[in-house]
Amino acid sequence: MSASLLQTAILSGLEGFLNQVITLDPAAASKLAPLTGRILCVRCELPAITMNVLVDADRLVLMGGDNLDADATVSGKGIALARLLLSGDTANLRDAGVSITGDTAFLSALQGILKQLDVDWKYPLSKVLGDIPTQAVSDAAAGTRHFMRQGSANLRDDIDAWLHEEKKLLPDSVELDAFYQAIDTLRLRADRLEARINRCTMQPR
């Protein structure tokens, strides 16, 4: 399978997945409808992949190729785009190496719809398992999620305490504050010294 066909296969799979997810949120389709016909082009520079996201009524169409007339284009390196996708942080796009051209309002609207997807996965599951098993699975999933979240918070606290209190590998916040204060004082004194030297060297003899 050639690289182009492989990319088509990946996009086809991704399109199927995204549309399946969209169908699980009844409100998403009506939000997408006003954007029908708009195209977002995602241009990854490294590796070189171009993906066009076309809004088609209540679904998305993903296509490769550079010859679509996109309303908005997001371009950057693969890592930067992946970071943007995972974190959703759009505050420092330039620093992250991501550039956006075109209609940013469309991009923002599409991002908002995808972020606000409220997937009702219980409905399709209940069609396979039935109502009562689905509720049991849902409760188990919620319990597991709570346990994982609590466990992760506890683990983070324990590691923090071990590094600071037991092993003394990291300074605590009081020491850090004193250290930062000392740096600030030193910087101010250095600035004053520099100003004084400048004044001395500029005075006529």
Next chain:
Amino acid sequence: MQYNYGPMTDSANDKTTHFGYREVPVEDKASLVGQVFHSVAGKYDLMNDVMSLGTHRLIKRFTVELSALRPGMSVLDLAGGTGDFSLLFSPLVGKDGHVVLADINESMVRVGRDRIIDKGRTGNISYALANAECLPFNDNSFDCICIAYGLRNVTNKEAALASMFAKTRPGGRLLILEFSKPVNPLLGKAYDTYSVLWPKAGQLITGDGDSYQYLVESIRMHPDQDTLKQMMIDAGFSNCEYRNVMGGICAIHIGHKATA
């Protein structure tokens, strides 16, 4: 111009042409091909999935990516059959554009039309029974004409290409997706061996092995990549090129109609 590609003799001057490996009178080929597609129309997509192991859907998507269509454009999905291409073209051209699904075979158009309507896709797709050799549209009508897995069934390919050229708008393009000649001999052998199974699969699934025997034979009788490219150039298309797909089992030919 005569093309020296195996026993193909389907120029207008000859009184016979090939139908698979058989030589038949020129005037009979269209009806024979028609019988094949009448017979398989209902299970055409299922058989395509079996024969191509599902890859035909990816190849079609890849072809559409090469169409350079934009909102508002018009496109002719020639030999459009069960409407796979029309369904892909429709969102690309949008509500201001237009897709015409055309096929010489009424059964195929019916299946395609029903399928498209069942998918809720209406508004920018219309349907036509049309012979590729004499397309019933105004000249310079389409920004893109696409014929997929259809050209090899056409009796007079030169006439069909000339007709497509006439109907393509200056600056527009022709896309031909068709089975072709594998570039690697080993792959060619493996593919030949696999395709021997198609008539048997066709017999099992559609109850009509003969139609799939014809498909296998017609693929082998079809011009190879360079021959078809030359035929496109002779028809008037410029900047012709082709892309092999899956090692040349299929090829996508692209030709443009010059603007001046």
